[in-house]
Amino acid sequence: MKSKSKLGGGLWSFGTKLGLPAVFLLCSFFFLAGFFGSMLLSQDESDVRPRPRSLESVNEEKDFDPMPHGETGKDSVMSVPFQVLSWKPRALYFPNFATAEQCQSIIKMAKVHLAPSTLALRKGETEDNTQGIRTSSGMFISASEDKSGILDLIEEKIARATMIPRTHGEAFNVLRYEVGQKYNSHYDAFNPTEYGPQKSHRIASFLLYLSDVEQGGETMFPFENRLNMNGNYDYQKCIGLKVKPRRGDGLLFYSLFPNGTIDPTSLHGSCPVITGEKWVATKWIRDEEQDE
Numbered sequence: 001m002k003s004k005s006k007l008g009g010g011l012w013s014f015g016t017k018l019g020l021p022a023v024f025l026l027c028s029f030f031f032l033a034g035f036f037g038s039m040l041l042s043q044d045e046s047d048v049r050p051r052p053r054s055l056e057s058v059n060e061e062k063d064f065d066p067m068p069h070g071e072t073g074k075d076s077v078m079s080v081p082f083q084v085l086s087w088k089p090r091a092l093y094f095p096n097f098a099t100a101e102q103c104q105s106i107i108k109m110a111k112v113h114l115a116p117s118t119l120a121l122r123k124g125e126t127e128d129n130t131q132g133i134r135t136s137s138g139m140f141i142s143a144s145e146d147k148s149g150i151l152d153l154i155e156e157k158i159a160r161a162t163m164i165p166r167t168h169g170e171a172f173n174v175l176r177y178e179v180g181q182k183y184n185s186h187y188d189a190f191n192p193t194e195y196g197p198q199k200s201h202r203i204a205s206f207l208l209y210l211s212d213v214e215q216g217g218e219t220m221f222p223f224e225n226r227l228n229m230n231g232n233y234d235y236q237k238c239i240g241l242k243v244k245p246r247r248g249d250g251l252l253f254y255s256l257f258p259n260g261t262i263d264p265t266s267l268h269g270s271c272p273v274i275t276g277e278k279w280v281a282t283k284w285i286r287d288e289e290q291d292e
């Protein structure tokens, strides 16, 4: 009892010494300081730390705030994942560039229009003496001819990934390779000394694989990293860097160096299909705008 009355008396005397309004103010101060202090401490770390800027961290849209953009720019940030396959030639791989449904529709669209694939002929070459070099069938279709709008979407995505305007692209060449069919190694760029004067040049090629292939059918780069360039290469041989087709994935490679000359390591072809069927849509991209 004694101690209780002592304590009560102490508090009472503290309150009466300071006055009740002052005690109220002090309590309010400590309450507010505690409230805001705990809010600061519980704040998400990611809001306080500077955002990482390394290349590895740039693949998620949420890492970015869009910048004010120019008249022809976009107000959103998109990511197109890619893997550098090679610098010699410059080749990039784009996993899941298109959906399985998109690939299936392109195949359905092309299937009824297939004809034997043709070749651009060098001086002295004829259809007869070049038989067997390219044995696939194919057809050409431009994005504007595809009423489903799928090729329009794909073409736009290719333009954004390459930053080469759509107007520089040829129509899509949709190709089917059956068992045993292939395309011997060749260059997509036409050397004027072999093919005569050219109005424009193919800078790059984008291949969209429309199907998986069980065995064979790889896109090959026999001179990758300047290998096999001793003059003895047999253009039918499936060697070098081989890219296995996977439905929906894309492959981009450059045929020209930045200075506009042909990159000799861009020689490429399609290995024969061993099992299954290969479907691919090729878009050749030129250094000049193409007529519609």
Ligand SMILES: O=C(O)CCC(=O)C(=O)O
Pocket: 175, 183, 188, 205, 207, 217, 218, 219, 220, 268, 269, 270, 280, 282
């Ligand atoms: O089918 C492939 O993988 C290669 C196609 C090709 O070389 C071409 O269309 O120029």
